[in-house]
Amino acid sequence: MTGSSSSSLLLILLSLKFLHTTATEQAQQPFEFGEMAAPTYSLPPLPYAYDALEPYISKQIMELHHGKHHQTYITNLNAALKTQAEAVHASDIAGQVSLQQGIRFNAGGHINHSLFWQNMCPASSPDAKRSAAPKLVKQIKATWGDEEKFREAFKAALLGIQGSGWGWLVKIENGKEQRLSIVTTKDQDPVVGKGEVPVFGIDMWEHAYYLQYLNGKAAYVENIWNVINWKTAEERYLGTPADAFKILKASM
Amino acid sequence: MSSTLLRSSAVRAALRTSPTKVARAGLAGSTFVRGKATLPDLPYDYGALEPSISGKIMELHHDKHHQTYVTSLNNFSEQMAEAKQKDDVKAQIALQPMINFHGGGHINHTLFWENLAPQSQGGGEPPTGKLSQSINDSYGSLDAMKEKFNAALAGIQGSGWAWLVQDTQTGSIQIKTYANQDPVVGQFRPILGIDAWEHAYYLDYQNRKAEYFKAIWNVVNWKAAEKRFQ
Ligand SMILES: [Fe+2]
Ligand SMILES: [Fe+2]
Numbered sequence: 001m002t003g004s005s006s007s008s009l010l011l012i013l014l015s016l017k018f019l020h021t022t023a024t025e026q027a028q029q030p031f032e033f034g035e036m037a038a039p040t041y042s043l044p045p046l047p048y049a050y051d052a053l054e055p056y057i058s059k060q061i062m063e064l065h066h067g068k069h070h071q072t073y074i075t076n077l078n079a080a081l082k083t084q085a086e087a088v089h090a091s092d093i094a095g096q097v098s099l100q101q102g103i104r105f106n107a108g109g110h111i112n113h114s115l116f117w118q119n120m121c122p123a124s125s126p127d128a129k130r131s132a133a134p135k136l137v138k139q140i141k142a143t144w145g146d147e148e149k150f151r152e153a154f155k156a157a158l159l160g161i162q163g164s165g166w167g168w169l170v171k172i173e174n175g176k177e178q179r180l181s182i183v184t185t186k187d188q189d190p191v192v193g194k195g196e197v198p199v200f201g202i203d204m205w206e207h208a209y210y211l212q213y214l215n216g217k218a219a220y221v222e223n224i225w226n227v228i229n230w231k232t233a234e235e236r237y238l239g240t241p242a243d244a245f246k247i248l249k250a251s252m
Numbered sequence: 253m254s255s256t257l258l259r260s261s262a263v264r265a266a267l268r269t270s271p272t273k274v275a276r277a278g279l280a281g282s283t284f285v286r287g288k289a290t291l292p293d294l295p296y297d298y299g300a301l302e303p304s305i306s307g308k309i310m311e312l313h314h315d316k317h318h319q320t321y322v323t324s325l326n327n328f329s330e331q332m333a334e335a336k337q338k339d340d341v342k343a344q345i346a347l348q349p350m351i352n353f354h355g356g357g358h359i360n361h362t363l364f365w366e367n368l369a370p371q372s373q374g375g376g377e378p379p380t381g382k383l384s385q386s387i388n389d390s391y392g393s394l395d396a397m398k399e400k401f402n403a404a405l406a407g408i409q410g411s412g413w414a415w416l417v418q419d420t421q422t423g424s425i426q427i428k429t430y431a432n433q434d435p436v437v438g439q440f441r442p443i444l445g446i447d448a449w450e451h452a453y454y455l456d457y458q459n460r461k462a463e464y465f466k467a468i469w470n471v472v473n474w475k476a477a478e479k480r481f482q
Contacts (some may be wrong), residue, residue, distance in 0.1 A: 068459040105409045162353045163432035164410035164450075187410035206411075206450035207459070215316040215451065 038085035041074050043067075044114050044251040052122040056223040058212045066117065069207055073109030073188070074251075080106060108188035112166055112201060114247045119200035119236075121229035128227060133234035136199065143180045151225065154202075157182045158221050164205045165189075171197040171237055197241050200233045287329075289322045289355075291315075292362050300370035304467040306456050314365065317451055321357030321433070328354060356433035360413055360445060367444050369473035379474035383443070383481040386425050397427075401446070402465045404429050408448045416444040418481060425481075444477040 046066055051059035080102045087095035121127045130137050130147070137147065144150035158167040165186045172179055173195040180199070185191065191198040202224055209220035236244045294314055299307030328350040335343035369375035378394055379387065391397035397416075404427050405414045412431045417440035419426065425443065428436070436442035446468060453464035 064458050072459070101409075162349070163412070206454060210450060210454045211458075214312055215320070 038078070038081040039252060040078050040081075041110060041248070042251050043071050043074055044117070044247055046117050048120075048122055053120060053227045056123065056226050057120075057209075061207075061209070061211050064211075065203075065207060066113075070110070070113040073106045073113065077103065077106035077110055105188050108190040110251075111190040111192070111245070111248060112188055112203070114251065115198055115244065116201050116203055118247055119229050119232050120224075120227045121232075123226040125229075127229045127231035130230050133230035133237070136230070136234045136237040139180055139237075154182050155218075155221050157184050158202060158204055159218060160184070161186075161204050163187070166201050166203055168201040169199040169233070171199055173197070192241075195241075197236055197239065197244050199236045200228060289325050289329075289358050291319050291322050292365065294365055296368075296370050296373060300372075301368060301375070301471045304471045305368075305453075309451075309453070309455050312455075313447075313451060314361075318358070318361040321354045321361065324354040325351070325358050352435075353433050356435035359435045360433055360447070363442055364445050364447055367473050367476045368468075368471050369476070370471060373473075374475055375471040375473055376469065377474060379478055381478060383425075383474070383478045386481070390425055398469055401427050402462070405446060405448050405465045406462060411449045413448060414446050415440075415442050416477070417441060418443055423482070441480065441482070443480050444472065444474075 043066070046062070050062040050066070053062060080099055084096055084099045084103065087093075087099065126132060140147060140150050144153060154167060154169070161167070161184050163186065165184055166189075168183045168185065168191050170181050170183045170191055172181055172193075183191065184204075191201070202221070204217070206217075209217060213220040291314070294310070297307075298310040298314070301310060328347055332344060332347045332351060335347060378384065384394070387394055387397050391400060401414060401416065408414065408429050408431075410431065412429055412434075414427060414429045415436050416425055417428050417436055418424070420439055420441055428440065429448075430436065436445070446465070448461070448465075450461075453461060457464040
């Protein structure tokens, strides 16, 4: 997962730019944007109020996390994509390569946070009930035995992250085969591998919980289950990678 | 200052006068007692680095975060000793990343506390002697070095540290960043480290990390850095 190449990430960004072409068509012409202006992304609005996830995630955390941290990834991504478009136009291949890590990091930050806001909802919402995800929950039980074991496994994965990163429930499709997996990614590496659908993700950067939970990240990991949007998780589980990433099209 | 801070300050003051206290000039190794890592005493009060770093941050950072690295290091070291006793090479390899992370966390923070000091104890006073000369030779001036150092800190993608290091082969200094808790080992000798994990500044500075990077130079203990420089 962490080995996903920068080019596959670029592909996703590019395929999102062409709303009327499919991802497959786009894959055949990934670098034909020399004449184009660089795409510009903007901050997607939160689908709920900043205080809507209280008491599990405080208003102050949400304001900073969405309004400052997510915005910074977008600002830096847009700047890097603009520089890249210029490097492509100037046939500066060394310049393009030197931009890849920055694009991967900041685009990853934009992708991850966009998915994250969508896969949470207020605890009082019917979408926060696991009954909103009957098919997904069925496969979770089939995979981990029961929901409690699944949550324990997810918690262990999240608490085992060394440094900044994310934990994801991922649907992995390989031909006709399909399975669920708990995956951790470092820093802002996104889940963009072939056949992978990020069902829901949990941000384990310290900025995601520190103002409220301080060094008590286990409590954050416990509490966040109250605000997982199972309806969105079910939709992503039943859909394609492109479906999961549709939020990004809306923020261009 | 909260009563918790006062209480732990009093404990530290008592420890400081204890005759068994190890001299503070040494490196991380001096905090290992009979093979067990222990949390080193801070050489100043939690609130002493204000306003650059708040007492609340210092208390959590030292007493919780650093303590967790120490506890985990001892736990994984014990497992490592068992794996060695059983000649279980697979288990030893599996444990190495845990030793690197938690051992690195212990080493890094130990060096970090030492290379900070309140202004009343020389914090922020510029380096002198050979280290100063080396900085000027490599960067032109201390301010130019700080600027490069802050750019390195700002460029860390995720959690990590920036260090002024000395190349043990050439003796020259350079700025290097390290991911997560990777310690400065091998070819390079740590001279001065700044923690760029979010827990190091978030309560005071939130997302404005550039302000933290700027403010921390006011409490950098260049005397400690000079002792490490050879
Ligand atoms: Fe985040
Ligand atoms: Fe730290």
